[in-house]
Amino acid sequence: MLFNSLDFAVFLPLVFLIYWFVFPKNIKQQNVMLLISSYVFYGWWDWRFLSLILFSTILDYMLGKRMGNSQNESDRKWLLATSVVVNLGFLGFFKYYNFFADSFVQVFTFMGQPIHPRALSIVLPVGISFYTFQTLSYSIDVYKRKLEPARDFISFATFVSFFPQLVAGPIERATHLLPQFYKKRKFDYALAADGSKQMLWGFFKKVVIADNCAEYVNIIFQNYENYSASTLALGAVLFAFQIYGDFSGYSDIAIGLSRLFGFDLMKNFAFPYFSRDIAEFWRRWHISLSTWFRDYLYIPLGGSKGGLGIKIRNTFIIFLVSGFWHGANWTFVIWGALNALYFLPLLLAGKNRNNLNQIAEGRLLPSFKEAGQLLITFSLTCLAWVFFRAESVTMAFDYISSMFSISILSKPQVFPIEIIALVGLFIMIEWLGRESDFAIQSLGIKWRRPFRYGVYYGVFMLIYFAGNFSDEIEFIYFQF
Numbered sequence: 001m002l003f004n005s006l007d008f009a010v011f012l013p014l015v016f017l018i019y020w021f022v023f024p025k026n027i028k029q030q031n032v033m034l035l036i037s038s039y040v041f042y043g044w045w046d047w048r049f050l051s052l053i054l055f056s057t058i059l060d061y062m063l064g065k066r067m068g069n070s071q072n073e074s075d076r077k078w079l080l081a082t083s084v085v086v087n088l089g090f091l092g093f094f095k096y097y098n099f100f101a102d103s104f105v106q107v108f109t110f111m112g113q114p115i116h117p118r119a120l121s122i123v124l125p126v127g128i129s130f131y132t133f134q135t136l137s138y139s140i141d142v143y144k145r146k147l148e149p150a151r152d153f154i155s156f157a158t159f160v161s162f163f164p165q166l167v168a169g170p171i172e173r174a175t176h177l178l179p180q181f182y183k184k185r186k187f188d189y190a191l192a193a194d195g196s197k198q199m200l201w202g203f204f205k206k207v208v209i210a211d212n213c214a215e216y217v218n219i220i221f222q223n224y225e226n227y228s229a230s231t232l233a234l235g236a237v238l239f240a241f242q243i244y245g246d247f248s249g250y251s252d253i254a255i256g257l258s259r260l261f262g263f264d265l266m267k268n269f270a271f272p273y274f275s276r277d278i279a280e281f282w283r284r285w286h287i288s289l290s291t292w293f294r295d296y297l298y299i300p301l302g303g304s305k306g307g308l309g310i311k312i313r314n315t316f317i318i319f320l321v322s323g324f325w326h327g328a329n330w331t332f333v334i335w336g337a338l339n340a341l342y343f344l345p346l347l348l349a350g351k352n353r354n355n356l357n358q359i360a361e362g363r364l365l366p367s368f369k370e371a372g373q374l375l376i377t378f379s380l381t382c383l384a385w386v387f388f389r390a391e392s393v394t395m396a397f398d399y400i401s402s403m404f405s406i407s408i409l410s411k412p413q414v415f416p417i418e419i420i421a422l423v424g425l426f427i428m429i430e431w432l433g434r435e436s437d438f439a440i441q442s443l444g445i446k447w448r449r450p451f452r453y454g455v456y457y458g459v460f461m462l463i464y465f466a467g468n469f470s471d472e473i474e475f476i477y478f479q480f
Contacts, residue, residue, distance in 0.1 A: 001044040002474060003253050004207055011041065012257070019261060020187050027184055031158045034261070038163035042127070049125040052090065057160045059086060060135045061153055064142045068149035076143055083139040091132045094125055096328045127167030129325060133292055135160055138174035140296060147175050155181040164257040168250045168475055170268040170288035177265070185262035195259025197456065198438045202252030203467075204459050206475070209426050210245035211468035212419050213238045220414055221389055224399050228407035231414050232399060236382045239389050241423050244273065246476045247286070252438055271434045273381070273427075274359050276373035278342040279352035281381060289325070293318050304347060315347055316340045326388070331396055335387040342380055358435050422466060 001007050015037045023029035043050045060083055067079045138159075141147040150156035159178045165171075220227060220235030227235075251268035258265045272284035282290050298318045304311050316337065323336020346352040359374065360366040366374065383400065390396035433439035440459065444452040 001041045003250070003257075004203065004473070007044065011037075016260060024187070025184075027182070028154065030185065031154050031181055034163070035154060035158045035161065038158065038161040038166060041163040042161065042166055045126050052125055052128070053131060053161055054157075056087060056090070056131070056135055057157045059083065060139055060160075061150060061156050064139060064149035064156075065151070067139070067142050080139055080143040084136065087132050087136055087139075091128055094128060130169050130171055131160055131166060133171050133289075134174075137171075137292065137296065138178070141173070141175055147178070150174075150178060152182070162258075162263075164254040164261075164263075165265055168247070168254070169286075170251055170254065170266050171292055172265060172288070177263070180263050188262065191259050191262070194441065195256035197440055198252045198256030198259070200256075200456060200459055200463075201438050201440050202249045202254075202256060204463055205245040205249030205252065205426075207467035207469065208245075208422060208462055210242045210249060210476075211473050212416075212422065212466070213242035213245065214473065215468070216414055216416050216419060217242050217389070221399070224395075224402065227402075227413055228410050229403050229405045230408050230410050231412040232403040233382075233408060234412045234414065236386050236389075236403070238419070238423075240273070240378070240382045240385050241426070243385065243388070243476055244269075245426075250475045267437060271358075271430060271439075273378055274374060274431065274434055275377050276355045276359060276370060277346055277351070277377055278339065278380065279346045280355040281377055282339070282343065283356075289322065293322055297321065308348070311347060312344065315344050319343065330393050331387045331390050334393060334396070335384055338384045338387065342384070361435065418466075422462075 001011060015033070019030055019033050019037075023033055039050055042053065063079045063083050067076050070076050070079070138147070138150075142149050150159075156178065158181055159172075159174065162172075162177070217235055217239045220231060221239075224232055224235070248269035255265045255268070266288055268286060268288050270284040270287065272281050275281035275284055298314055301314045301317060302310050303314060306314075319336040319340035320333060321336070323332040323334070323339075326332045326335075343352065346354075359370055386399050386403075387393075387396045390399060429443070430439045433441060433443050436442045440455065444455045447455075
C-alpha cells in the first residue's frame, strides 16, 4: 500500500481510531492491532510475501531466545550464523540471483566459454532489504548481549513489520524500537501534532518535489543522446532533488506517522544537501543505513584505527557494500566506489569529522567559504547520482561525457520554469528550517496561531494544486 494512495487515506484513519478509541489502555491489544494492520498494509501489495516476513520473524524470534538462554559460546555463534545465513540467503536469492547469473554469463562469454544458466522470473519483495537488516541487527545485538531477547512474540513480530517504516525505513535498531512495544502508550496531542506536520512536509517532498521532478528527469535520461550538456546537467540536478524528495519524504511520513501512534523512530535525513564535504553528506543521508554499516561492518573490520592499507580497504568495503545493497546493477557498485573516492582523501587527511555542526549555525547566510564548499559537495553528489539513475554503466559514462562539452553554456532545451521555482522555494524553506528535525517543525513557531496555521495551510494547498497526482507513483526505494 502506498502512502500517496486513496487506499491509505482510508486505511490510516480507520487504524488510528481503532488503536486509540477501541484499545486505549491495553498494550497487548494495541500491538495485535498494529501487527494485523502492518500485515494488511504489506499484503496489499502481494499477500504471498507475507509468508516470507513471517518466516523471518519466527526464525529470529526463536534463535534470539536460544541465544539468550545459552551460555555455550560455540552454540551461540552457530545460532547467530544461522540467522545471518538464512536472512542474507533470502535477500541474495530474491535480489541478486539474476544479477550474478548474468555476470557469470558475461565473464564466461568473454573467455570464449559461453554458458546458459537458467534464468528465473523473480519478483523482488518490497522492503526486503530494510526488514532483513532490521532483524539482523536484533540477532547481532542479542548475541553481543546488548539486548535481552524478546519474550513476547506479538511485540517482536510488530517490531519487525511495523507498517510506517516497513518497506523503506528508517532501518530501526531493536535496542531503540523494540522496548517501545513493551511500554504503555497514551495519546499525546503535542507529539501527534508534530508528527502531522512532519507528514505534511513529507507529502510535499514526495508529490510536489519528487514526482514533478521525475517527469522531466525521465524525459532527459531516456533521451540523453539528443540533449545539450546544459540540459543533461539540469537533469542530474533535478534527479538529485527527485531522489531526496522521494526518499526523505517517505522517512518524514514514516516518522510522523509513528508519532501518531506514540512511537519514536530515528532521524533518517538531516538536510544532506547543505553539507560542506562528502563525509558530512554521509552523516546526513540515509542515516539509519550508514550507521548500520558503521556499527555492524566498518567497526568490526577495524574501522579507521589500522594502518593506511586498512583504512583504504575498510572505506572501499563499506561504500561498495552500500552500493550493492541498493541494487543488483554495476551502476550502484560504481556509485559506491565513486563516493569512496570522494571520502578517502578526507579520511586520510583526518578531516572527515571537521564539519559536525550545522552550516551557518545561528546565521541567516553562509560565509563565502561555506557556500563554495556546499556547491562543490553538491556538484560531486550530482555527478555520482548519474550512475545511480542510469540504466547501465555505458549509459552513465556516455551521459557524463556528454555533460562536459561546450554546450554546457547554452540554455537547457528542457527548462520547466514552474518546477525550478518550486525547487527554489523548497530549498529556501529547508534552509530556514535546517536547525530543526524537519524543515517546517519550528517555522513560525513564535507567530500568532492564524499566521502559523496559515503556513501549514499554504503547504497543503501547494500539495493540492502543485502535486503530481496523475498516477500513484511508487517511492524510489521500494525497489531496494
